[in-house]
Amino acid sequence: MSDFQELIKSFSKIREYVRDFFVYGFKTRSDFKDKSPRTYDNQRRRLESWLGPYVRKDYVPGGFNLSLAIDSNLLDTNPLFQVWKTKSFTDNDIQLHFFILDLLQEGNTQTAEEITDRLLTDYEALFDIQTVRRKCNAYAKEGLLKKQKSGKSVVFSLDNTLMQWLKSNKNLRTALAFFQMAGNFGIIANQLLEQMDATNQIFRVKHSFFVHTLEDEILFDLLQAMHKQMAIKLEIKSSKTDRENMVHCIPLQIFTSTRSGRRFLCAFLGSSRRFTCFRLDTVKHVFLLEEAEDYEELLAKLERNRPHLWGVSFQSTERHHLDRLTMTVWALEPTENYIVERLKREGRGGTVTRTARNTYQYETEVFDCNEMLPWIRTFIGRILSLECTAKSVEQRFYKDLQNMYQMYDINDSTDEQNE
Amino acid sequence: MEIFSEIYSCYYRVLRHLLSSQNPLTIKDIYNRICQEGFEESLLSIIPKLEDGTWNLFKKEGELYLSKISPSFITPLTDLEKSYLKALLADPRIGLFLEPAQAETLNHMLTHVPPLWQQEQFWCYDRFADGDPYDDETYRRNFRLLLEAQKNCQYADIDYNSPKGNRVHHYYVPLRLEYSVKNDKFRLLALAHRSHKRQKLEIFNIDRIANVKLTDKKLSPSPSINDIIQNSYYKEPLKLRIVNKRNALERAMLHFANYEKNTVKIDENTYECLIYYNQNMETELLIEVLSFGPMLTVIGNERFLGSLKRRLEKQRELGH
Numbered sequence: 001m002s003d004f005q006e007l008i009k010s011f012s013k014i015r016e017y018v019r020d021f022f023v024y025g026f027k028t029r030s031d032f033k034d035k036s037p038r039t040y041d042n043q044r045r046r047l048e049s050w051l052g053p054y055v056r057k058d059y060v061p062g063g064f065n066l067s068l069a070i071d072s073n074l075l076d077t078n079p080l081f082q083v084w085k086t087k088s089f090t091d092n093d094i095q096l097h098f099f100i101l102d103l104l105q106e107g108n109t110q111t112a113e114e115i116t117d118r119l120l121t122d123y124e125a126l127f128d129i130q131t132v133r134r135k136c137n138a139y140a141k142e143g144l145l146k147k148q149k150s151g152k153s154v155v156f157s158l159d160n161t162l163m164q165w166l167k168s169n170k171n172l173r174t175a176l177a178f179f180q181m182a183g184n185f186g187i188i189a190n191q192l193l194e195q196m197d198a199t200n201q202i203f204r205v206k207h208s209f210f211v212h213t214l215e216d217e218i219l220f221d222l223l224q225a226m227h228k229q230m231a232i233k234l235e236i237k238s239s240k241t242d243r244e245n246m247v248h249c250i251p252l253q254i255f256t257s258t259r260s261g262r263r264f265l266c267a268f269l270g271s272s273r274r275f276t277c278f279r280l281d282t283v284k285h286v287f288l289l290e291e292a293e294d295y296e297e298l299l300a301k302l303e304r305n306r307p308h309l310w311g312v313s314f315q316s317t318e319r320h321h322l323d324r325l326t327m328t329v330w331a332l333e334p335t336e337n338y339i340v341e342r343l344k345r346e347g348r349g350g351t352v353t354r355t356a357r358n359t360y361q362y363e364t365e366v367f368d369c370n371e372m373l374p375w376i377r378t379f380i381g382r383i384l385s386l387e388c389t390a391k392s393v394e395q396r397f398y399k400d401l402q403n404m405y406q407m408y409d410i411n412d413s414t415d416e417q418n419e
Numbered sequence: 420m421e422i423f424s425e426i427y428s429c430y431y432r433v434l435r436h437l438l439s440s441q442n443p444l445t446i447k448d449i450y451n452r453i454c455q456e457g458f459e460e461s462l463l464s465i466i467p468k469l470e471d472g473t474w475n476l477f478k479k480e481g482e483l484y485l486s487k488i489s490p491s492f493i494t495p496l497t498d499l500e501k502s503y504l505k506a507l508l509a510d511p512r513i514g515l516f517l518e519p520a521q522a523e524t525l526n527h528m529l530t531h532v533p534p535l536w537q538q539e540q541f542w543c544y545d546r547f548a549d550g551d552p553y554d555d556e557t558y559r560r561n562f563r564l565l566l567e568a569q570k571n572c573q574y575a576d577i578d579y580n581s582p583k584g585n586r587v588h589h590y591y592v593p594l595r596l597e598y599s600v601k602n603d604k605f606r607l608l609a610l611a612h613r614s615h616k617r618q619k620l621e622i623f624n625i626d627r628i629a630n631v632k633l634t635d636k637k638l639s640p641s642p643s644i645n646d647i648i649q650n651s652y653y654k655e656p657l658k659l660r661i662v663n664k665r666n667a668l669e670r671a672m673l674h675f676a677n678y679e680k681n682t683v684k685i686d687e688n689t690y691e692c693l694i695y696y697n698q699n700m701e702t703e704l705l706i707e708v709l710s711f712g713p714m715l716t717v718i719g720n721e722r723f724l725g726s727l728k729r730r731l732e733k734q735r736e737l738g739h
Contacts, residue, residue: 006460007430011423023672024682049459060683071679071695074645082429082458089425091473097431098438098476101495102488123487125475142420143498160493162501162528167493172525174566175516179507182598184536188503191427195494202569204608207601211676217422223536240666256543258601259707261673266542311544330737338582345547374710381730384737401734403713408724410731 004042006049007088012284015214017043018083019281022068022211050082070210076200077180078210081190092127096135099123104145104158111153112136166196173198181205185220187213209261214281221286222265225251228288229295231270235285236278247278250292252302254280255312259374264312268298275302277312305367307349313368316390323369323390327362328355330382339382346375359384369393373400380404420499430465433457438476441490443483446470498532506534511553515562543600550603551626562596564631565607569593572641574612576632579623591621592638594647610642620647622699651697652679657704658719659692660685667714674707691718701726 008014044066048055056069070079099119104110110118112133119125119132136156140147145156166172173193177200180189193199225232234247249267255277256263264277292298305314308322316323331339336358343352343362350364366372369390376386376397388394404410425431433456437449449469453462468474469484477484496504507513508526517525552558568575572592579587591609598605605625610618661668668690672682679695696704705726708715717724 004460006458006464007428023669023676045460049461052459056681058681058683065683067681069679069681070677072677073648073700074679084423085427085429085432086458087423087425087428089428089430091468093425094431094434094474095476097426098434098488098492102492105489105492123475124478142424142426143501144426144495158495160495162496163493165524165528166496169521171516171518171521175507175513178512178516178598179510182600183507183510184541185422185503185506187422188500188535192496192500192503194432202566202596204595204597206597206599207677209673209676211673220420220422220535223540226540227533239669253539254541256541257545258543259545259674259710260670261676306542309544341549345549346545348544348548373712377710377712378706380709381733382737383734400712404731405735407713407716408728408731410728410735412735 004045005088006046007086008046009088011084011087011217014043014046014083014086018047018080019211019214021047021066022070022080024067046086050086051079054079072206072208072210073204076204077190078186078213080210080213081180081187083214084187084191084216092131093135095125096127096132099125100132100135100139100156101144101158104156105160107157107159109148109150109155109157111155115156163195166192174202177201178203182208185216187216207258211261211281212263215263215283218280218283218286219254219263221288222251222254222280222283225286225288226253229292231289231292232267233287233289234265234267234278234283235287236282237284239279239282244284248289249276249278250295250298252299257311266302266312268302275305275314277314308365308367310348310364310366310368311371313371316368317370317392318390320390322365322367323388323393324363324365325369325372325376325386325388325390325393327376327379327386328384329360329362329379330358330384331360332358339379370396373397420497420502422499426494426497429457430461433461433465434474434476435492435494437484438486438488439490439492440486443480443485444477445482446484449484499535501529501532502535505529505532506536509534509538515553515559545601547602547604551605557629558626561628561631562605562625564633565593565596565625565628568631568633569596572638574634574636574638575609576630576634577607577609577623577628578630580627580629582624582627590634590636594620594642594644596625597622608644610638610647612636618642618647620644620651620699648697651699652695653697653720653722655720655722656693656695657708657717657723659694659708660716660718661690661692661714662716663688663690665714667711671711671715674711678704705730 051068054068054070056067058065100115103115103118103122113129115136116127116129116132119127136145139145140156145158147154147156173196176189176193180186180193180200181203182205231248231250234249235244236247237244249269251265251267253266254263255266263280265280266275266277269276329339331337340352340360343360347362347364350362353361355361369388370393373393373396386394386397433453436456437444437452450462453465469477476487478487504525508522513522565575574590574592577589577591581587590612593607593609595608596605597608607623607625609621609623611621661671675694680692682690682692685691708717708727709730717727
């Protein structure tokens, strides 16, 4: 049996485990049916090691639940960033990292041969030239080193100017402390802060979903494809059925929800000539294909369609092109004016009209009114009427409402009077 | 460019700190540093490599470890990090932090670097429409003064127009600046200057602050904001029952992922979830629960259940 290794080679393998523990937090060993018990045990042990302070164990019949107790109100950073800091490496990797970068700190330029010699004389470290050259080339590719030609030789150098500027700039450190929690690719801000030995002691962030960081590798590939305006092939694993499939599409934009915690790729499907959204957490791999010829045109078309999107659905269940939804609400003036403000602020371009004293009508036209239901329900307690050209939406709203009355034993006041 | 790279690994960071040490280290010093900064089992991997010289990064003199690396060792930025910074320069919020000259200097240093993303590549479809005015000079000035006060644990004289139209003028110590992604707004979490009362967090929308003046008075010792927040949580959490229909479980678990919660499986298809919250979160949590409709059942606490029922009763009274 091989020794347990705390570090890992591939991020994609651990991604699902972390997500399951973080999002669900009630799964025991037996819930991971697709994985071998040893794999589960090793992954669980790794998570416990990386995320120790946040791991909670609750003993239940048949094992224990391992969950991540993460309360964003109390945190100065995203604990899941730790998962990005677990890449394994070889003994040569770590030694060459420190020796080569140390050797070039003064801004001098050296060939791979010279570096190899200096490693032996200055650090008593013997490496073959191929290994050193490979590492220098890899670091040049990552941007840590500069590679250039000097006569017939290739020389490597290092430029610390930017890092020194960052270290001397308090304002930028404060900005990074904020953006690590509240922006795209927060992990990179977090890495930069760590390099400057700084932490966030200033900001807290609400409605930021920590779990998004697990999708950043996928997001990075998608953005690369979008920059290059390329078609892609997505490997997708359905969250409902666990079935995997491949999709050819043209990636156009990333859609984010601040409420549901989901992020999507909005893409154009050539096969059906439609825009479709794919949840980023279901995308397993992104493969870049050929350049997409009509990319700008598709972007413009998406831009024209977006005002009619409520969320991520471009098509209603009733196959109408657009559906109109009208909701009339009661808001006592002036004490409940905040309700009117909510309609305007959260209504995504819908119109708000005062139709009578204390009565306001909200109206909008979107592709799929089904997506509006969660928001509509937040006005329960003051909805005077709800009408929709997609009758199924109207019916579902009232049916759900009746179910809730039953669930909570809410009787009709007229019934009570009759009794 | 890779995000998942050993360059950013925890082990490299621990080693950088150990190697940047000016003084010779004992094995105990090394142990302590790994325990502080490494993962829980990192000791088991790192110590043997250093002891047997597989990682030949230290010169051993008797029991002491001397770094072979210069104490001023700096890791330069990778292309990924540069590209990230370039993208930040286009964020409307960057002006809250960087002076125009600083932003220009950074932009100049990143002249040939492509941004990692562009603002228009992202679309947040449910963000509220009335975000804070990040370009407004008064807003920026107040924001920066609050940052300064927060860093120094300093009382600030705050003049505030409350949403109800009242004017509040008092001394407060800013403890944290809280940003809401959904509202696209900053709020100030602060403590009021009160001598004999229990500490209670006051919350202000920064765009409603008319004026901030710093004072010379400081609060010492700095109070623990987490203790204050945790003490404010209701003893009885919200208790939800979730029947896993229409993907309700996954939706709810993700939706409430940011709350302190605990979920237990009751039977094959039913789950119970406890969510911890305080008075400030109550209305928002109620709205969130309502948005799920009948997919979630509130079974406690009585207070929350009462609020939910009142909304339903009011709805029923409206005739549906």
